Amino acid sequence: MDTEMLTRDAYGKALIELGKNNENIIVLDSDLSLSTRTAWFGREFPDRFFNFGIAEANMVSAAAGLASCGKIVFASSFAMFATGRAYNQFRTVVAYPKLNVKLVASHGGLSVGEDGPTHQCIEDLAIMRVLPHTTVVVPADAIETEVAIRACVEHMGPLYMRLGRPAVPLIYGKGYAWRETPLNFRIGESVTLMDGEDVAIMATGLMVSKALTAADMLLKDGIKASVINVHTIKPLDERVITRAARESGAVVTAEEHTILGGLGSAIAEVLIESYPVPMIKVGINDSFCESGSPEKLLIKYGLTASNIVSATKKVVKRKK
Amino acid sequence: MTTKAGSGHPGGSLSAADIIAALYFHHMRYDPKNSKWEDRDRFVLSKGHACPSLYAALAKAGFFPEETLWTLRKLGSILDGHPDMTKTPGIDASTGNLGIGLSFGLGIALAGRLDRKKYRVYVMLGDGELNEGQVWEAAMAASHFKIDNLTAIVDNNGMQLDGFTRDIMSLEPLAEKWSAFGWHVLEIDGHNMKEILDALDAADKIKSKPPVIIAHTIKGKGVSFMENQVYYHGKPVSEESLERALTELSAENLR
Ligand SMILES: Cc1ncc(C[n+]2csc(CCOP(=O)(O)OP(=O)(O)O)c2C)c(N)n1
Numbered sequence: 308m309d310t311e312m313l314t315r316d317a318y319g320k321a322l323i324e325l326g327k328n329n330e331n332i333i334v335l336d337s338d339l340s341l342s343t344r345t346a347w348f349g350r351e352f353p354d355r356f357f358n359f360g361i362a363e364a365n366m367v368s369a370a371a372g373l374a375s376c377g378k379i380v381f382a383s384s385f386a387m388f389a390t391g392r393a394y395n396q397f398r399t400v401v402a403y404p405k406l407n408v409k410l411v412a413s414h415g416g417l418s419v420g421e422d423g424p425t426h427q428c429i430e431d432l433a434i435m436r437v438l439p440h441t442t443v444v445v446p447a448d449a450i451e452t453e454v455a456i457r458a459c460v461e462h463m464g465p466l467y468m469r470l471g472r473p474a475v476p477l478i479y480g481k482g483y484a485w486r487e488t489p490l491n492f493r494i495g496e497s498v499t500l501m502d503g504e505d506v507a508i509m510a511t512g513l514m515v516s517k518a519l520t521a522a523d524m525l526l527k528d529g530i531k532a533s534v535i536n537v538h539t540i541k542p543l544d545e546r547v548i549t550r551a552a553r554e555s556g557a558v559v560t561a562e563e564h565t566i567l568g569g570l571g572s573a574i575a576e577v578l579i580e581s582y583p584v585p586m587i588k589v590g591i592n593d594s595f596c597e598s599g600s601p602e603k604l605l606i607k608y609g610l611t612a613s614n615i616v617s618a619t620k621k622v623v624k625r626k627k
Numbered sequence: 628m629t630t631k632a633g634s635g636h637p638g639g640s641l642s643a644a645d646i647i648a649a650l651y652f653h654h655m656r657y658d659p660k661n662s663k664w665e666d667r668d669r670f671v672l673s674k675g676h677a678c679p680s681l682y683a684a685l686a687k688a689g690f691f692p693e694e695t696l697w698t699l700r701k702l703g704s705i706l707d708g709h710p711d712m713t714k715t716p717g718i719d720a721s722t723g724n725l726g727i728g729l730s731f732g733l734g735i736a737l738a739g740r741l742d743r744k745k746y747r748v749y750v751m752l753g754d755g756e757l758n759e760g761q762v763w764e765a766a767m768a769a770s771h772f773k774i775d776n777l778t779a780i781v782d783n784n785g786m787q788l789d790g791f792t793r794d795i796m797s798l799e800p801l802a803e804k805w806s807a808f809g810w811h812v813l814e815i816d817g818h819n820m821k822e823i824l825d826a827l828d829a830a831d832k833i834k835s836k837p838p839v840i841i842a843h844t845i846k847g848k849g850v851s852f853m854e855n856q857v858y859y860h861g862k863p864v865s866e867e868s869l870e871r872a873l874t875e876l877s878a879e880n881l882r
Contacts, residue, residue, distance in 0.1 A: 338755060338788045338795055341857075346789065358789060360758030360796025361725050387724065421634045421700040423708035425675070425723035599702030600633075607702065 311474035312449035315413040318470055319344025321456035322381065326352050329460065333373055335359060335382040337366045343383040343413045367393035367410065371400035374407045379460060382408060386415035386428035386469055390435060402438040402465045409459050415445075415469035416563035417591060417608060418513060423598035429591050432511075433568025435467040436541040442466040442494060443540040447515035450479040451538060454492040462494050469512065471563075473601050476516040478536075497544040499551075503531035506623050507551035507558050508615060511537045511570045514561040514589070521615035530623060532559075543573050549581040557622045558586040561615050563605075566590035585625035587618040628679045629863035632700040635708065636676040638859040642784040642817070642844040643672075643751060644680040649823040650749055651684040659689035662716040668746050669735050671720040673728020674753035674782060675709040676861075682706050682715070690717035726759030728752065729779060733769050736777040747831065748777040755787025758796045763808065769837040770809025778830040779810070779839040782817065784846040788860050802841060810839045817842025849876045 326332050326348055338361045340346035349356035359366040363384050370382040383389065389412035390397070401408045412431065419427045436443045444459075444466065446452040452470060459466055478500070483490040485500055492498070500515070501522050510518035515536045522532040533551055537544065552558050558578065560571035571588030578584065591608050605611055629635030647670075651657075655668040672681050679699065686693045691705065698704035705714050709723025720731050732750035739746050756762060769777060781801070789795050798804070802812045811833045815822040823842070830838035846860070847853030850872040853864070864872045 336789075338758065340789050342788075342861075358795050360792075361755050361787065362758045362760060362796070364760060392724070392726075421632065421708045423700070423711070423723070425707075425709045425711075425721065597702065598700045598704065598707040603702045 314452040314470040317449035317452040319347040322348040363392035386412035390431045413470045418601040420601040424595040445512040498536040501534040503533040507555045510561040517612045520612035561589040638846040640677045640680040669719040671728045671732040671750040675722030685717040725756040726761040729765035766808040784844040786846045817844035
């Protein structure tokens with residue numbers, strides 16, 4: 308895990324590859340194409356790229372119109388504007404009629420950093436996953452982003468994907484493998500990265516690499532944790548999540564998101580009905596944050612490997 | 628400031644700087660010792676990413692010490708990456724998500740009229756920001772409500788984030804658009820201090836309809852290698868080039 312890469316770079320590259328083989332792919336942006344990397348697609352396929360200017364509601368609504376005519380539409384902006392600015396439009400003309408729009412947002416979460424609380428979208432997973440018909444995906448690294456974008460094209464229907472601003476450590480290696488096992492990415496399925504019978508750590512996005520670090524730290528204290536990469540928040544991999552809860556008897560969730568309504572809440576909703584166990588959610592504690600470097604913010608707001616370690620130790624004590 | 632912060636938006640800060648200086652040092656009424664003074668004129672920087680210029684003006688005006696400027700965008704600072712009305716003395720609106728400020732200013736103007744206050748509201752918008760439909764909803768509403776205690780100022784630097792506005796989303800004919808929405812339009816060179824001050828005075832005198840000043844400006848104004856460069860929208864000048872940039876800016880001042 309020594310190299311870091313931008314998930315949005317992977318998005319930009321994947322779009323170009325896909326665009327070569329599929330003329331039906333249309334890409335839209337709203338004056339952030341240099342940041343979201345959709346500009347790369349635009350340079351390659353200018354006829355199939357539309358920059359709507361700073362007008363996210365217009366972009367998402369037009370995406371729906373394009374999709375209604377059979378196009379596969381990728382629409383991008385920052386998470387704050389892609390979801391917040393065009394929520395009613397996405398709900399009404401994308402989610403409800405099940406149109407094939409992939410809303411891929413960069414700059415999600417607290418790690419937006421210096422731009423501050425007006426730009427740190429820490430609630431997107433909550434508001435998008437409550438929409439019926441809508442799939443919600445958060446890749447853990449650049450490799451998974453590339454694979455997930457490819458999977459998007461095969462997937463029919465409304466989808467929201469959150470990417471980040473800063474580079475994140477690569478989890479998957481050459482040949483898309485995790486410790487020799489090839490990455491088998493399917494929307495709606497989680498990936499179990501480590502096995503361990505004492506507790507299950509379920510993480511998404513940039514918290515996956517921190518969960519892996521935490522699991523290594525816990526091993527030194529004799530606690531064996533499994534680590535599950537929940538890249539699809541909706542539909543949730545209920546089977547694997549319930550099994551992990553049953554086998555380990557305790558769960559910690561970790562997300563770069565408010566603890567209200569995101570990954571932790573989604574998992575709690577499942578477990579409360581299938582197999583309730585002691586559980587702790589690591590996330591942002593129902594607050595807006597502030598400007599600062601991503602690293603310092605992640606420390607201040609409790610999103611580090613050591614936060615996962617202490618939550619895990621606490622939850623293990625509560626096991627019966 | 629942005630070089631020290633390691634991030635930020637210098638291009639759009641420089642295009643707005645002359646107008647902000649005119650407002651704070653020759654036009655608006657405020658009390659730095661009492662930043663919540665009820666009768667103060669309000670300034671809404673709708674293009675919130677240009678806040679380095681506004682923070683500099685607020686510091687010079689005495690709202691907080693100039694040293695504070697060097698904490699921009701750092702954890703624990705009162706100067707966030709975008710304006711925060713709960714944290715920074717002198718900031719009247721939390722902005723940074725484009726398209727909202729004119730509506731917010733409209734609300735302040737309506738309150739001023741209801742409360743029979745003499746204050747005025749100044750809202751600065753980016754030209755790219757005018758892409759947002761909400762700006763035109765606010766424009767329609769302000770003229771419908773016959774607002775005349777608000778002045779909108781468009782920092783018309785011809786650029787937005789991805790490039791030139793004429794390539795990304797064309798705005799012309801811009802003056803005609805505003806007048807069609809019922810506004811009194813003034814067009815000026817946004818780097819000519821006399822023209823700025825005359826326009827601000829003229830706008831104050833317009834009755835029963837809102838005035839807008841379309842200020843023709845240059846993104847990155849005053850630093851030769853930054854002018855009209857997309858790169859400097861959201862990236863600070865490097866440490867190495869900083870001295871050159873500052874020298875050019877101070878030479879400007881002497882003219
Ligand atoms: C609703 C919204 N969408 C996108 C952005 C990202 N963004 C920040 S600045 C900017 C370009 C602004 O252009 P303009 O208004 O012309 O400002 P200027 O060129 O004067 O800096 C964009 C797209 C934002 N802040 N808010």
